[in-house]
Amino acid sequence: MTTATQEAGAPLGAAPPSDAAIVTSGLTKRFRGGQVAVDALDLAVPRGSVYGFLGPNGSGKTTTIRMLLGLVAPTEGEHALLGLPLGQALPRVGALVEGPAFYPYLSGEANLRRFDAADPTATPATAKERIGEALERVGLSAAAGKRFRNYSLGMRQRLAIAAALLGPRELLILDEPTNGLDPQGTREVRALVKEIASGGTTVFVSSHLLAEVEQMCTHAAIMRAGRLVAQGTIASLSGGRATRIRVETPDPADAARVLGALGLADVRSDEHVSAELGGHAPEEVNAVLVREGVAVRGLAVVRPSLEDVFVGLTGEGFDVDG
Amino acid sequence: MSTAETTTGTEAATRTDRPRRTPGLVPVAETIGSAERHAPEPPPPGLPSPPRRPGAFWRLLGSELGLTFRRPRNLAMLAVVAAVPVVVGVALRMVGGGGDDEMSGLIASVAGNSLMLTFVSFSFLTLLLMPVAVAVVGGDSIAGEAGAGTLRYLLAAPAGRGRLLAVKFLNVVVYAYAVTAVVALSALLTGLVLFPVGDVTLLSGTTVSVTDGLLRIAVSVGYIGAGMAALGAVALALSTFTEVPIGAIAGAVVAVIVCQVLRAIPELAPLEPYLLPARFTGFDAVLRAPIDTGALLDGLAVFGAYTVLSLSVAWARFTGKDITS
Missing domain, CATH: 3.30.70.100 (Alpha-Beta Plaits)
Structure with a gap:
């Protein structure tokens, strides 16, 4: 009885909001039909960390990311990005969710302009400049005018990362950012993530590649079948x-x-x-x-x-x- | 205390503590839809709070219109509806040139006056072709983005669900009026080239001036545009239920066809005033003298009712929907 009271009375999301880029407590998603995709997830992603969200395919990583971004409503539990209400947090968050998705008949640049227009806090006057910078950072400047339809898989992935970098971001959520990239592209993405993180941006990166997370991240969480198996710094995880x-x-x-x-x-x-x-x-x-x-x-x-x-x-x- | 009691107590404690809010966390009920209206709780660390730009809605609408009116498919549909008055005009001109005395009233009136071609074209096109064009844009609006996966990125931008829906609706309204205006312009130009310009003889036999005739065309464009926009709203509502745009488009088109069939059944005549497509042809009220404003207002009321109902359904569905595409 005593133990139970302590558990129930303990603060749910260990870290206070201002210190945490992402907090979830008891986050659960049960899809219609009863399948539990995410089961009572308690994540605490410290600001400034590169946080690897690790798990085999189908372990609930993408559903979690969709809940964090407000695309999917949790069945139970709470979540917060940057300690802010979702509508205010999202403009400061760049996201790559389940692979790139763009308008095939638009050029890379026009696609980015489209998503920039959807952000109510983005300044139209600086759009051209910001889009140019984002394309530059992912090495797509030369292909800016090319239609998305004609982009290779790697270029598409880079464009999606560019879209996540359109504004000043405090948090980047990258779902499998190296999917479909060749080894050279993978290295580039890793370098880019490190560079972004060194500027103080928190990076939350999901992956099913253990080695990738080990190389890129300061922290990691391990998911399995919708449940959080472990989380902490890479050192503390390995130290176990x-x-x-x-x-x-x-x-x-x-x-x-x-x-x-x-x-x-x-x-x-x-x-x-x-x-x-x-x-x-x-x-x-x-x-x-x-x-x-x-x-x-x-x-x-x-x-x-x-x-x-x-x-x-x-x-x-x-x-x-x- | 028995073991059983202890277990129940534990469960009860956990359950009652579940909904309690941790400071700074967004409750589930507020993460979707209402989150935008929420005031900031803690002082935001890091960057200063980015202000919501006043022109942001119009920027997104501009982007939407840009997509709609640059998309080859949508332009092709405009071209098709524009071509119909030309074909009809040429056909009538050839028939009229034959000097056939047994021309029907409508054909005779077109042959006699260039402005009438607009109304004749509308009476053909509002049956199916214009509704199809509008249904394509309306049905594609949400489902197309969902199917392509761009919806998740728009919402993560964050476009805002209510805001995006409003933009999508205004976009289909503009397209509906574009379709209507293109038909009117094409018919007017064709009429001017092929038929004599002069006073217009109305259905009631009264003759009005060319200026009055043009005014009546403008009124009919306003009326038909509103009708098409209502159909667009229906297609938009269907569009929020699927990730397959063709499904929403087909749904709206089939609804139009079913209504046309129902209209043809005499026993179902009492139903007719409530069918949306049945009201499209109500524009002929402008051909009475004076204009039958009562009929026009009835029609507009039906369009308004369909629009409001559809948008409510779309809003209810879209703001609570899990975006899994």
């Missing part, structure tokens, strides 16, 4: 699992014995010999191994990746290829 030391050696049995004698936990001997590093310094372990006559060919400290975290949390592999 132990760092291991891995020894490459022709004498695995000896190595395992030495590691065990050192007091390292969870000694495994498969391809390589490995164990949880715990509080030991790797060089110290190495010195002991050598002193005990174990031939050390290689020694590595393996920090847990998000994939390990995901597998550890869900007991399932991550559908990396989508």
Whole structure:
């Protein structure tokens, strides 16, 4: 009873609004037919973070983003962007939702003008300039006059990012921004996200690619089947699992014995010999191994990746290829 | 306290605490529709609050009209309705040139006066062709954006649902009047080229001056435009129910055709005054002397009722709809 009261009385969205770019509490979407796409989601996205929203396809990421942007009404729960009512928050938010969508018969530039006209706070006098800048940032200046119909997949994705950059933004919500991009385009998008974030803009980026989130983000949330499995800084997420030391050696049995004698936990001997590093310094372990006559060919400290975290949390592999 | 009681108590506590508002969070009920009217609660951190620009609505309407009137399909429909008076005029001229004594009253009146071609053209075109053109633009308005996915970006911009709907409606009104005006202009020009200009003999036999005749054409354009706009509103309402524009367009066109069929059934005559397409041809009231304003006002009342009803349905549907396209 006491526990229950505490839970119910606790503040719902941990961070106060001014510190958080996105807060949701108990956000739930049940579609007609009973399918629960998002289940009691409590997100807290700190301002200034690059926040990776990670999950396999179909885990409720896009539905969450649609709810954040007011496109889909939640069945239950609350959400806020930048601590403001939605209508006031949206002009400060650039969004890319479920891939690019534009008017095929208009040029890239005319498409951006169209979406700029839809923003009631945008200044028409500076539209040309802002559109030019946005196209420049995504490297589409040369194709500005080309019809959208004739854009390649990568160009379409870039135009969608340009549309999200039409005004000064405090928050960017990017749903799978590297979808359909070649490796070069992916690198460019990553660089762009870093550049935008360095200017103080919060970036909320959804992805089903673990490696991408690990490279780009300061924070991450992991979704699975509509539920939030974990969230926090990348370091704290990975910190939940132990760092291991891995020894490459022709004498695995000896190595395992030495590691065990050192007091390292969870000694495994498969391809390589490995164990949880715990509080030991790797060089110290190495010195002991050598002193005990174990031939050390290689020694590595393996920090847990998000994939390990995901597998550890869900007991399932991550559908990396989508 | 038994275990069962404890569980119930816990559930009750959780349930009663659910709807409580956390400061700064937007309650679900307010996120859609009413969020725009909401006053800012906390002082906004970061950038200063961007002001809503007074001309923003007109800018979006301008953008919408630009899309509508640059789209080849919409221009092609204007060209088609413009071509009909020319075809009718040439056909009547050829018939009239044959010196046939058994010409019908309508044909005779056109052959005798250039202005009459406008009314003849309207009486053909309001049956189906003009309604189809307006239904295409109205039916495409929301469904087309939804189907293409641009709707989600417009709303995230944020265009605002009520605002976007208002813009879409005004857009279809302008297109409805454009269609009507194009028919009138094309018919006038064709008439002037092919037939003599002079005093106009009305249906009631009275003769009025050319200026009076032009005025009557202007009144009929106003009347038919309002009727087409009402049909546009119906198509717009249908458009909020689907992501397939052709579905909304077909729905509106089928409704027009069904009404025309119903009109042809004598037993259903009491129904006729309430059918929207039945009122389109009511413009012939301007051909009476004096103009039958009663009939025109009746028609306008029907157009107004259809418009208000359709816009209410569209608003109710669109402001509460999940945009999943």
